[in-house]
Amino acid sequence: KNQVEQSPQSLIILEGKNCTLQCNYTVSPFSNLRWYKQDTGRGPVSLTIMTFSENTKSNGRYTATLDADTKQSSLHITASQLSDSASYICVVSARGGSQGNLIFGKGTKLSVKP
Amino acid sequence: SAVISQKPSRDICQRGTSLTIQCQVDSQVTMMFWYRQQPGQSLTLIATANQGSEATYESGFVIDKFPISRPNLTFSTLTVSNMSPEDSSIYLCSVALAGAYNEQFFGPGTRLTVL
Numbered sequence: 001k002n003q004v005e006q007s008p009q010s011l012i013i014l015e016g017k018n019c020t021l022q023c024n025y026t027v028s029p030f031s032n033l034r035w036y037k038q039d040t041g042r043g044p045v046s047l048t049i050m051t052f053s054e055n056t057k058s059n060g061r062y063t064a065t066l067d068a069d070t071k072q073s074s075l076h077i078t079a080s081q082l083s084d085s086a087s088y089i090c091v092v093s094a095r096g097g098s099q100g101n102l103i104f105g106k107g108t109k110l111s112v113k114p
Numbered sequence: 115s116a117v118i119s120q121k122p123s124r125d126i127c128q129r130g131t132s133l134t135i136q137c138q139v140d141s142q143v144t145m146m147f148w149y150r151q152q153p154g155q156s157l158t159l160i161a162t163a164n165q166g167s168e169a170t171y172e173s174g175f176v177i178d179k180f181p182i183s184r185p186n187l188t189f190s191t192l193t194v195s196n197m198s199p200e201d202s203s204i205y206l207c208s209v210a211l212a213g214a215y216n217e218q219f220f221g222p223g224t225r226l227t228v229l
Contacts (some may be wrong), residue, residue, distance in 0.1 A: 034188055043206050043220030089156065104156035
């Protein structure tokens with residue numbers, strides 16, 4: 001069964017600190033992996049998209065890694081800011097499926113405190 | 115990218131009534147979807163809104179409960195019919211742009227509370 005699991009479920013850090021969010025997936029055949037940021041009361045916004053051949057991709061202070069062999073991904077946030085408080089959702093797309101064939105993780109809720 | 119707006123942004127409804135949610139995109143897109151996000155849960159695909167034909171529903175979702183219209187390539191509506199408190203969720207519209215990743219963009223969502 002295609003699944004995406006994220007950890008931790010929630011995380012509290014102090015402003016300025018770094019943190020790493022984890023994503024494990026069992027999706028086959030794999031097409032790409034996406035990280036989204038969802039602010040409270042808003043729709044998800046894409047941070048990064050990685051295919052099988054990409055093992056790291058950055059977007060400002062966000063750096064995502066992908067290990068397709070172990071089926072793991074991480075999202076590293078550097079020098080956190082209060083505005084980073086949000087849910088971060090890992091989404092895996094299966095190759096060959098419909099365009100809506102995205103498997104969503106439940107997200108990690110990050111709270112950045114001053 | 116695509117800019118998506120939804121109306122209403124939130125609503126509180128009585129059980130047994132229906133609510134229609136509108137989704138407007140700033141450009142013509144082929145692929146448009148409706149998702150539900152229940153409290154504390156991940157997004158679940160309800161259906162793919164097809165222009166000019168009936169929507170394609172995922173397992174567990176039926177047209178009688180969630181009728182969808184897609185009159186053109188920039189607009190769609192989702193109706194939540196005969197609502198019950200279990201329908202309280204955030205409903206999100208999304209579009210996928212053709213390309214290497216078929217990247218999906220999401221609307222801001224409609225927060226529905228059913229009393």
